[in-house]
Amino acid sequence: MSSSNPLRDPADRRLPRIAGPSGLVIFGVTGDLSRKKLMPAVYDLANRGLLPPGFSLVGFARREWANEDFAQEVHDAVKEHARTPFREEVWQQLVQGMRFVQGTFDDDDAFERLRSTIDELDKAQGTGGNFAFYLSVPPSAFPVVIKQLKKHRLAEQSNGSWRRAVIEKPFGHDLKSAEELNSVVHEVFAPDQVFRIDHYLGKETVQNILALRFANQMFEPIWNRSFVDHVQITMAEDIGIGGRAGYYDGIGAARDVIQNHLLQLMALTAMEEPASFDADALAAEKTKVLGAVKLPKDLGRSTVRGQYAEGWQGGEQAVGYLQEDGIDPKSKTDTYAAIKVEVDNRRWAGVPFYLRTGKRLGRRVTEIAVVFQRAPHSPFDHTATEELGQNAIVIRVQPDEGITVRFGSKVPGTSMEIRDVSMDFAYGESFTESSPEAYERLILDVLLGDSNLFPRTEEVELSWKILDPIEEYWDKHGKPAQYPAGTWGPVEADEMLEADGRSWRRP
Numbered sequence: 001m002s003s004s005n006p007l008r009d010p011a012d013r014r015l016p017r018i019a020g021p022s023g024l025v026i027f028g029v030t031g032d033l034s035r036k037k038l039m040p041a042v043y044d045l046a047n048r049g050l051l052p053p054g055f056s057l058v059g060f061a062r063r064e065w066a067n068e069d070f071a072q073e074v075h076d077a078v079k080e081h082a083r084t085p086f087r088e089e090v091w092q093q094l095v096q097g098m099r100f101v102q103g104t105f106d107d108d109d110a111f112e113r114l115r116s117t118i119d120e121l122d123k124a125q126g127t128g129g130n131f132a133f134y135l136s137v138p139p140s141a142f143p144v145v146i147k148q149l150k151k152h153r154l155a156e157q158s159n160g161s162w163r164r165a166v167i168e169k170p171f172g173h174d175l176k177s178a179e180e181l182n183s184v185v186h187e188v189f190a191p192d193q194v195f196r197i198d199h200y201l202g203k204e205t206v207q208n209i210l211a212l213r214f215a216n217q218m219f220e221p222i223w224n225r226s227f228v229d230h231v232q233i234t235m236a237e238d239i240g241i242g243g244r245a246g247y248y249d250g251i252g253a254a255r256d257v258i259q260n261h262l263l264q265l266m267a268l269t270a271m272e273e274p275a276s277f278d279a280d281a282l283a284a285e286k287t288k289v290l291g292a293v294k295l296p297k298d299l300g301r302s303t304v305r306g307q308y309a310e311g312w313q314g315g316e317q318a319v320g321y322l323q324e325d326g327i328d329p330k331s332k333t334d335t336y337a338a339i340k341v342e343v344d345n346r347r348w349a350g351v352p353f354y355l356r357t358g359k360r361l362g363r364r365v366t367e368i369a370v371v372f373q374r375a376p377h378s379p380f381d382h383t384a385t386e387e388l389g390q391n392a393i394v395i396r397v398q399p400d401e402g403i404t405v406r407f408g409s410k411v412p413g414t415s416m417e418i419r420d421v422s423m424d425f426a427y428g429e430s431f432t433e434s435s436p437e438a439y440e441r442l443i444l445d446v447l448l449g450d451s452n453l454f455p456r457t458e459e460v461e462l463s464w465k466i467l468d469p470i471e472e473y474w475d476k477h478g479k480p481a482q483y484p485a486g487t488w489g490p491v492e493a494d495e496m497l498e499a500d501g502r503s504w505r506r507p
């Protein structure tokens, strides 16, 4: 038989995954996220041929727009932010399925108009009743939109059609509010209809953590407490809060980033091999890690929060957080947070995981560094290894996506001196395909009903369980430490690691 067998295995995940007949309703379509990420992602998917021909996009917002005004807004957003080149024929096809529904979230008439718009699209575009509702709205509006979907029977699946809800972050601001939101959501949607966005999980480099660990033989045998000294997970931003004071103040770095992105990265780094690559098996392993997280007793010594003060960033003077427009000058909101946790199981007992995030830090970088213990014995004279650090595997999530392995090597010459060198894998050099945007991947997965890359109820709630005691401790004790903009955070964070005989990486 020829090797080019036309009967290919439908489970072959190398084949393009193309969404079936469907549409997407975006609530909050005039917002920043929709314009910069969601509309461009829809176009990029269409341009790559991954959407069905009759795909429909419905915008819901307060503006007095006609369908044509909405289409023009999408057009402008696509031209400005899409990843792939603009092609008129793709656009002309996409625009056929664009509709706008004007209204506020408490407007019953608007939701009825939304229902008839969906019915009309089913007939005109063949969407088959299959619609995902993307809640790109302020978190305070999640419950009202969900309840309106129920009231107007928009969540009902009939005659084999599907309805799905996509919910942006933050999912609650503590355990109690997350539980309340989960109960509102699950009154209307079954668990397999709910897709909670953590856009980090849509990144290629994050999915590659699983490939690195479980498709290879050389990493997993040393991925444990016998060889690993500690793990550092960093998400550093060089920007301040921009125009998002209203969203950020009172939330802070730990809730905005550690609760979701960093704890998810930690779960993927620490989890056991799943029985399969399906959503249930993955969620089960991540949930075990989050459930095994132990906070140190003394939160004063194992957590640090900071706030950026004025300083210099990229040659420009930056104002401090308290001087930003819209920020209460007495605000105690953290713009930097660092915590130390342990994963209390046989693989990781005693290995600290240090998680840190901050705004206005030295540079924009997200990475996971698995730092190894020193060799138990060295046959070399101590002077030979004085400049040798600890071996490390660094997964560079963004930018400059790739993996670095750091180890010691002999300096050329007649003497014996060993220094750190690194071996690099860079996506850009090894592959010709460019990575899709996280939102492209995630929207496609929603339309396909593939929930692998979406955190589940238990994961969200366990993450808040980890963070709540820290936030409570911070509420009761003092204020955030100040750090000048453009530096790597407060000195207290350096002291936290020094007390353990370690230091932060300076990526």
Ligand SMILES: NC(=O)c1ccc[n+]([C@@H]2O[C@H](COP(=O)([O-])OP(=O)(O)OC[C@H]3O[C@@H](n4cnc5c(N)ncnc54)[C@H](OP(=O)(O)O)[C@@H]3O)[C@@H](O)[C@H]2O)c1
Pocket: 027, 028, 029, 030, 031, 032, 033, 034, 060, 061, 062, 063, 103, 104, 105, 106, 135, 136, 137, 138, 139, 141, 168, 169, 170
């Ligand atoms: N921006 C980002 O980069 C980003 C990143 C991660 C997560 N998120 C999350 O994504 C969601 C959207 O963020 P965003 O930055 O796009 O917010 P945004 O710019 O403030 O947009 C919010 C949207 O909601 C609409 N809206 C608010 N109240 C409404 C009401 N009562 N009735 C009808 N429409 C209403 C706004 O319409 P008007 O134009 O009429 O005000 C606007 O379209 C939030 O949950 C946020 O936490 C955003």
